[in-house]
Amino acid sequence: MKAFITVMGKDKVGIIAGVATSLAECGVNILDINQTILQNTFTMIMAVEGAGSTLSFEEVQEKLAKKGSELGVEIQIRHEDIFNAMHNI
Amino acid sequence: MINSHEIIETVKMIGEHHLDVRTITMGLNLLDCVSPSGKETATRVYEKIVRNAGNLVATGDRIGSMYGIPIVNKRVSVTPISLVGASSGAYLEIAKALDKAAKEIGIDFIGGYSALVQKGATDKENAFLDTIPEALTITDKVCSSVNVASTRAGINMDVVAKVGKLIKEAAYLTRDRESIACAKFVAFANAVEDNPFMAGAFHGVGEADKVINVGVSGPGVVKTALEKIPDADLSTVCEVIKKTAFKVTRVGQLVAQTASDMLNANFGIVDLSLAPTPVVGDSVAHILEEIGLEQVGGCGTTACLALLNDAVKKGGIMASSHVGGLSGAFIPVSEDIGMINAVRSGALSIQKLEAMTAVCSVGLDMIAIPGDTPAEVISALIADEAAIGVVNNKTTAVRVIPAYGKKAGDEVEFGGLLGRAPIMDISTVSPLKFVSRGGRIAAPVHANKN
Numbered sequence: 001m002k003a004f005i006t007v008m009g010k011d012k013v014g015i016i017a018g019v020a021t022s023l024a025e026c027g028v029n030i031l032d033i034n035q036t037i038l039q040n041t042f043t044m045i046m047a048v049e050g051a052g053s054t055l056s057f058e059e060v061q062e063k064l065a066k067k068g069s070e071l072g073v074e075i076q077i078r079h080e081d082i083f084n085a086m087h088n089i
Numbered sequence: 090m091i092n093s094h095e096i097i098e099t100v101k102m103i104g105e106h107h108l109d110v111r112t113i114t115m116g117l118n119l120l121d122c123v124s125p126s127g128k129e130t131a132t133r134v135y136e137k138i139v140r141n142a143g144n145l146v147a148t149g150d151r152i153g154s155m156y157g158i159p160i161v162n163k164r165v166s167v168t169p170i171s172l173v174g175a176s177s178g179a180y181l182e183i184a185k186a187l188d189k190a191a192k193e194i195g196i197d198f199i200g201g202y203s204a205l206v207q208k209g210a211t212d213k214e215n216a217f218l219d220t221i222p223e224a225l226t227i228t229d230k231v232c233s234s235v236n237v238a239s240t241r242a243g244i245n246m247d248v249v250a251k252v253g254k255l256i257k258e259a260a261y262l263t264r265d266r267e268s269i270a271c272a273k274f275v276a277f278a279n280a281v282e283d284n285p286f287m288a289g290a291f292h293g294v295g296e297a298d299k300v301i302n303v304g305v306s307g308p309g310v311v312k313t314a315l316e317k318i319p320d321a322d323l324s325t326v327c328e329v330i331k332k333t334a335f336k337v338t339r340v341g342q343l344v345a346q347t348a349s350d351m352l353n354a355n356f357g358i359v360d361l362s363l364a365p366t367p368v369v370g371d372s373v374a375h376i377l378e379e380i381g382l383e384q385v386g387g388c389g390t391t392a393c394l395a396l397l398n399d400a401v402k403k404g405g406i407m408a409s410s411h412v413g414g415l416s417g418a419f420i421p422v423s424e425d426i427g428m429i430n431a432v433r434s435g436a437l438s439i440q441k442l443e444a445m446t447a448v449c450s451v452g453l454d455m456i457a458i459p460g461d462t463p464a465e466v467i468s469a470l471i472a473d474e475a476a477i478g479v480v481n482n483k484t485t486a487v488r489v490i491p492a493y494g495k496k497a498g499d500e501v502e503f504g505g506l507l508g509r510a511p512i513m514d515i516s517t518v519s520p521l522k523f524v525s526r527g528g529r530i531a532a533p534v535h536a537n538k539n
Contacts, residue, residue, distance in 0.1 A: 004091070004096055006096060006097070006100050008100075034093050036093075038097075043097065045093050045096050045097070057154070057155055058151075058154055061154060076100065076104075076157055077157070078099075078100075078155075078156055078157035079155045079156055080091070081156070081343055081347075082099065082156040082157070082158065082340060082343060083091045083095060083096055083099055084091065085339040085340060085342065085343040086095070086099055086336045086339050086340060087091055087095040087098075087099075087336075088091070
């Protein structure tokens, strides 16, 4: 299952490393990363594939949310279908 | 491929602008639960609801988590109980079974304590109508509706006269709870069979056994989109609303399709309504003000609402394979902070709200009026609203709360999605003779289409 992860918050050292490590521990593969600083806010979008993970979507979500609070950023993961539905005809 | 801008837009629409799915409503046919024994019917009703909708809440939460979008309410609508209980006459027993089942499966509301009596009421239906105030008093989750008129049948004024009295009785019976029973009852003209919204949801007899209907929301998203074009002309305003409504509805379509698959139910409809909540940033009134009104309720309000309602439909229709329900902008006073403020400041009156109902869904909704308003005034208010629906071939409705012991200027607090309502002044110039005449107002000439 393909999903998009968004990470937003105050920039600091180790955000990408932290998120990537969590995903590796979950067995979730990163397909693409796009990161920038938008109006002083760290903004990262990751396209990921979770087919190889032994964890459920909700478990990955929970783990990422926990990592987000450790790093002081907001991490959300959504199934790709919602983005396709809203932005593709 | 989705680009970063689109992903951020979706995340912000949900996180900052209150885009949500207002409700996943499962419609269930209960005609196969009918038994001559009231106890048996109630048992079958309870068991069928728990068996079929037992996973509704968990499934809704799972979909909400998967797509990262709040699904605010999960509800069930059922076959009108005036039909299900006709052979036993045990309407109140069935109401208790509905309430018990709703609590067991954890849903927010269950609708369908309803009767369709737009042309005439049978003896059984009259007996059913008499139970509505008590049913809404002894239950918490049960919602009730009565269709009193339709474009094809005209207005059943005998029932309209009766419903005014029922609303007063319901207000009295729940006088210690801000007359809340009235917030769970609605009188309709041209009621629809696939409405996912309460209090008027019921599962029509033309529907399949188990159907998923989804109501989307998103006034905040529309307002935010309009904030970006403060000086654009009205053609551009329409275009922006249409594009936003398209995106909002696509989410509804996705959720409805996913829920239907997961719950092994028929996909029914997506209801395109813009439904406000009392939260700041989730107001239909504020959209109208963003278009250019100082405050909702003044001259221009009806035109702005007509523009909004039409643009929402045009944008949403292409986004869903089946559009239905009420589909339009809702203007419930107690559930919209902009409407509440306009009533408090004196900018918005019942007369203006009545005019607004001619161009939007659905009607005079969640309006608190003085507790001493006579029953015939409420009946006449329903007749006026039904006339607008019948003549304009659209759904209209009245959900008013004659709050017991309260007078104009007071406020009542219902809590949650039902919000809080300032008591509005209403003309009590007597329509008693008109209402007492009874009989029917004939269908309009354009009802004869065949």
